[in-house]
Amino acid sequence: MDPRIEPSTGDYSGERITSLANAVYLRLMTPLGSWWADPTLGSRLHELERELDVPRVRILARQYAEQALASLMPERASRITVTSTHLRKGWCDLLVSVVHLTGQEQQFKHPVKVA
Numbered sequence: 604m605d606p607r608i609e610p611s612t613g614d615y616s617g618e619r620i621t622s623l624a625n626a627v628y629l630r631l632m633t634p635l636g637s638w639w640a641d642p643t644l645g646s647r648l649h650e651l652e653r654e655l656d657v658p659r660v661r662i663l664a665r666q667y668a669e670q671a672l673a674s675l676m677p678e679r680a681s682r683i684t685v686t687s688t689h690l691r692k693g694w695c696d697l698l699v700s701v702v703h704l705t706g707q708e709q710q711f712k713h714p715v716k717v718a
Contacts, residue, residue: 610713622709623679623701630671631697631713646671648715651695656717661687664695664715672699679704693717 608625609616613632633645647667654660665687672683682702690696699711 622707623675623703624709624711626675626679627672627699627701627711627713630674631668631699635671643674651715651717654717656689656693656695658689660717661689661695664697664717668697668699668713672701675701681706 605620605625607616607618607620608614608628610628630644631646631648634649635645635647636642638644647670648664651660651664651667654663665685668685668687669683672680672685676683680701681704682700684700686698688696688698693716695715695717697713697715699713700708701711702708
């Protein structure tokens with residue numbers, strides 16, 4: 604069991620979890636190559652902050668998220684699906700569906716700020 608990270612604040616919430624929520628959060632929020640213990644952990648989503656709010660950027664966001672989450676596939680997850688949506692101006696919302704090896708499916712929403 605891991606202490607749960609609250610996505611809205613980045614702090615520990617005080618509860619314990621056995622899901623992949625922390626793994627997904629850390630891989631999407633950490634800039635690729637910036638964590639000292641594993642330079643392959645993280646995503647390139649932070650690079651999109653200066654990109655315009657156009658369909659091409661939503662495709663890039665989905666691809667960057669898929670790349671970041673790919674390391675979960677063989678050992679911890681059996682399937683990961685990422686879709687990008689445009690619900691509000693200046694944001695690209697990623698909808699991430701992760702199927703744990705136990706068969707439990709979880710949904711995550713990850714907002715990405717764009718210009």
